[in-house]
Amino acid sequence: MADSAEDLISSMLDQSEIDQLLAQAVAEVRPPLLRADGKRGDAEAAARVEVYDFRNPAFLTEVELRRLRILHQDFIRYLSARLALYLRMECSLKMARLQTQTYAKFTEALPSPTHICLFKVEPLLGVGVLDINPRLALTLVDRLLGGRGHSVKAERYLTEIEISLLEDVIKIILEEWCSQWREEMELHTQIIGHENNGRFLQTSPRDAVVLALSIEMAFGDCSEQIQIGLPYYTIEPLVKALQLRRQKDSTPEAVPARAEWRSVYEHVEVPIIAQWPLADIPLREIAALRVGDVMELPLGVLEQTQVLLNGSPKFIGTVGLEGDNVAVKIQGKIAPAPLGS
Numbered sequence: 001m002a003d004s005a006e007d008l009i010s011s012m013l014d015q016s017e018i019d020q021l022l023a024q025a026v027a028e029v030r031p032p033l034l035r036a037d038g039k040r041g042d043a044e045a046a047a048r049v050e051v052y053d054f055r056n057p058a059f060l061t062e063v064e065l066r067r068l069r070i071l072h073q074d075f076i077r078y079l080s081a082r083l084a085l086y087l088r089m090e091c092s093l094k095m096a097r098l099q100t101q102t103y104a105k106f107t108e109a110l111p112s113p114t115h116i117c118l119f120k121v122e123p124l125l126g127v128g129v130l131d132i133n134p135r136l137a138l139t140l141v142d143r144l145l146g147g148r149g150h151s152v153k154a155e156r157y158l159t160e161i162e163i164s165l166l167e168d169v170i171k172i173i174l175e176e177w178c179s180q181w182r183e184e185m186e187l188h189t190q191i192i193g194h195e196n197n198g199r200f201l202q203t204s205p206r207d208a209v210v211l212a213l214s215i216e217m218a219f220g221d222c223s224e225q226i227q228i229g230l231p232y233y234t235i236e237p238l239v240k241a242l243q244l245r246r247q248k249d250s251t252p253e254a255v256p257a258r259a260e261w262r263s264v265y266e267h268v269e270v271p272i273i274a275q276w277p278l279a280d281i282p283l284r285e286i287a288a289l290r291v292g293d294v295m296e297l298p299l300g301v302l303e304q305t306q307v308l309l310n311g312s313p314k315f316i317g318t319v320g321l322e323g324d325n326v327a328v329k330i331q332g333k334i335a336p337a338p339l340g341s
Contacts, residue, residue, distance in 0.1 A: 060100055060211075060232075064239055067246070069098050071180055072213055079176045086172060087140070089149050089220065096214035096225060104206040106229045110198030115158050117170050118193040118203060121178065123185075126234035127192065127203040130170060133224035134158065136217060141165050149220035157196045167191060177228070184241035204231045211235055273308040274319065274328045276301045306334070 060068070073095060080093040106129075110116065115137045117130040138152035141162045158166065170191065178187035195201060204210070209232040217226055276297065305328055307315040317328040 060239070064243070065098070065100075067242060068211070068239070069095075071242075072098055075177055075180045076215060078179075079173060082172055082176055083169070086169070087143050087149070087219070089143060092218040094216050096216045098211070098213050100209055100232070101212055102206065103204040103208040103210050103229075103231065106210045106212050107198040107201050110227070112197055112199075113155060113157055114196065114198065115163075115166070116195040116198060116201070117167075117191060118195065118201075119170075119174055120190045120192050121174075121230075121234065122188045122190065124187070124234050124237065126231040128231075128234065129198075129201065129203065129227075129229040130173065131198070131225075131227040131229075132166070132170075133226075136219065136222055136224035136226070137166055138162070139219060139222040140169055143219075144168070149222075151220060151222035163194055173226070173228075181238050181241075184238055184245060208232070270310050273311075274317070275306050275308065276319075277304060277306065303331075 076093045076095055080091055083093075084091040110131050111133065113134055115132050115134055117132070119128050119130060120126075121128060134155060134157070135152060137158055138154060139149060141158075142152055143149045144165050171189070174189035174191075178189055181187055210229045211232060213228045215226045215228075217224060278295075278297065278301075302319045305317050305319045306313045307317055307328060307330065313334050315330045316332050316334055317330040319326065319328055321327065
C-alpha cells in the first residue's frame with residue numbers, strides 16, 4: 001500500500017513540486033524556544049534568534065572594532081616614524097589584521113622559535129604579550145650594534161645581551177601604544193619578562209578573549225611580523241572611556257540663548273507694580289473695612305517687597321524714600337515657578 005501511495009503522489013506531482021512541499025513543511029516545524037524565565041517563546045521570537053559561536057566569542061561590536069582599528073592605524077603610523085628616527089633607517093609598518101580570539105588560540109598560533117615579551121600596563125589589569133619574529137629581532141639588534149640592517153638568517157633564540165638591546169625597541173613600541181590612549185587614561189608600561197615559546201604561557205585563562213594585533217614590519221631586506229595580544233578585561237576600561245568620549249564629542253552642547261536688546265523694544269510699555277505680601281485675612285474682616293481703619297503689617301515686610309512686571313513677580317526689593325518719592329531698591333531675582341505648579 002505504501003508503494004502504491006508513493007506512486008500515486010509521484011504521478012500527480014512532479015519532483016519540483018514535491019521538493020517545494022517538503023521545504024514548506026520543514027519551515028513550519030520550528031524548534032521550541034525557551035526564554036530566560038523558563039517559559040516557551042512565541043514563533044516571532046524564535047525567528048529573531050541569532051547564531052552565536054561560543055568557541056570564538058566576540059565581545060566587541062563592529063562599531064567598537066572599527067574604532068579600535070582606526071586608533072591602531074594611527075598607532076602604527078606614528079610608530080613607523082619614531083622607529084625610523086631611532087634606528088636611523090627607513091622602517092615600514094602596516095596592519096596585517098586586528099581581531100578577537102581566545103587566549104589559547106592566540107598562543108598556539110605563535111611561531112617557534114620566537115621571542116615573546118610579557119608586559120603590564122599600569123593601572124590596567126592583566127598581562128600583555130608582544131611577539132617578535134627572531135629574524136626581525138636579530139636584524140634590529142644588528143642595526144643597534146652598527147650594522148647595515150641586513151636580514152639575519154639565523155633561526156635561534158636571543159642571548160641576554162641581544163634581549164637587553166631589543167628592550168629599547170620594545171619600550172618604544174609600548175610607549176607609543178600607550179600614548180594613543182592619553183585622552184582616555186594616563187598609561188605606563190612595564191616589561192615583566194621574556195619567553196621563547198608561547199605554548200607554555202599562562203598569563204591569562206585559556207578561554208579569555210584577546211585583542212590580537214598583527215603588524216607587518218619591513219626593515220631593510222627583512223620583512224616579518226610583530227604581534228601584540230591584550231586580554232579583553234585589560235582594555236575594557238579603555239574601550240568604555242573611548243565610547244563615552246565619542247558620545248560626548250558627537251552630542252552638541254546646548255548653548256543657552258542670550259537675550260538681545262532690539263530697538264523695537266524701546267517704546268513698549270510694561271506695567272510695574274510693587275506690592276507687599278500680607279497675612280491671610282478672613283473675608284468677614286475685609287468686608288468690614290472702612291476708611292481710616294489701620295491694618296497691622298508683619299515685621300520686615302518692607303524688605304520683602306515684590307516687584308511685578310506685567311502681573312508676574314520678577315524681583316524682590318526694599319521700599320524706601322528717595323527725595324519726595326517712594327522707591328524700591330531691587331535686592332534679588334525671584335526664581336520662576338515650576339511648570340504645573
